[in-house]
Amino acid sequence: MTSPLPVSILWTMFLNRHEILRPLQLDSSFTKISGILRASTQYEFPRVRELALSCFSKKYSRRPAPYECAHWTHLQEAAQLALDCRLQELLPSLLYGVILISDFHVEEDLISPTGISTPHVDNEVPATSYLHTVCGRLIKKIIHHFAPVLFTVATGDHMECTELLADHWMNLAIQPAIDDSGVYKPLETLKRIQNIDWASLGLCEECCKAKREEWDEEADSFWSKLEEWTKLDSDIYLS
Numbered sequence: 001m002t003s004p005l006p007v008s009i010l011w012t013m014f015l016n017r018h019e020i021l022r023p024l025q026l027d028s029s030f031t032k033i034s035g036i037l038r039a040s041t042q043y044e045f046p047r048v049r050e051l052a053l054s055c056f057s058k059k060y061s062r063r064p065a066p067y068e069c070a071h072w073t074h075l076q077e078a079a080q081l082a083l084d085c086r087l088q089e090l091l092p093s094l095l096y097g098v099i100l101i102s103d104f105h106v107e108e109d110l111i112s113p114t115g116i117s118t119p120h121v122d123n124e125v126p127a128t129s130y131l132h133t134v135c136g137r138l139i140k141k142i143i144h145h146f147a148p149v150l151f152t153v154a155t156g157d158h159m160e161c162t163e164l165l166a167d168h169w170m171n172l173a174i175q176p177a178i179d180d181s182g183v184y185k186p187l188e189t190l191k192r193i194q195n196i197d198w199a200s201l202g203l204c205e206e207c208c209k210a211k212r213e214e215w216d217e218e219a220d221s222f223w224s225k226l227e228e229w230t231k232l233d234s235d236i237y238l239s
Contacts, residue, residue, distance in 0.1 A: 028055060036052040037081065060072060060090055075094065078094050083134070092223070098131065098135050099139060099142075099184065099185070100185055134236050145186075146183060146189075147183055154211060156207040172196055173189075193215060
């Protein structure tokens with residue numbers, strides 16, 4: 001009886017059959033790159049995996065600009081692949097991207113008389129979807145971090161500027177975030193607040209500059225937290 005072929009030979013035959021041994025390029029199809037990445041991870045071909053991961057990583061930024069994730073293709077498939085292959089460096093941006101484009105519904109009030117409440121997160125994808133279960137848990141962490149920032153009225157360096165911010169904060173910052181679920185989309189919400197023409201509303205030049213810098217720092221702080229929450233040992237991945 002003929003002995004079975006080693007996995008390495010079978011894998012090489014598979015690659016040749018599908019013409020995958022040709023050099024991968026950035027413009028290679030998502031299906032091709034993801035297939036090689038998944039298989040080379042499973043069968044432990046480090047050099048092939050390294051090449052596939054390099055092409056895959058160039059398609060998705062590790063620190064996306066606001067709204068950038070919404071334009072990525074194959075986003076949910078990419079996030080699932082990152083989970084399956086334990087691609088730590090890409091999990092923050094890919095999971096955040098899925099949250100950004102998916103139709104999650106936060107059904108409980110974000111603010112209760114006793115403070116920030118823990119919302120019930122639901123979505124239109126079946127509960128058996130592990131990816132969306134993970135994203136639902138991540139949303140709760142984002143809200144717990146960002147809601148106090150959003151619902152605390154910004155202050156200026158001068159009394160007049162502080163009063164002006166207080167007068168407009170509900171209508172220009174809080175309400176739009178409630179309307180479009182911006183409470184769990186900090187990058188986009190902070191960018192929208194930055195883009196308001198505060199100077200035309202009467203905020204002085206010094207305070208305009210200071211607040212823009214503060215909101216940039218808040219975005220950086222959030223992303224550092226996101227990287228921490230999405231580490232491979234995080235409780236968001238518990239089954």
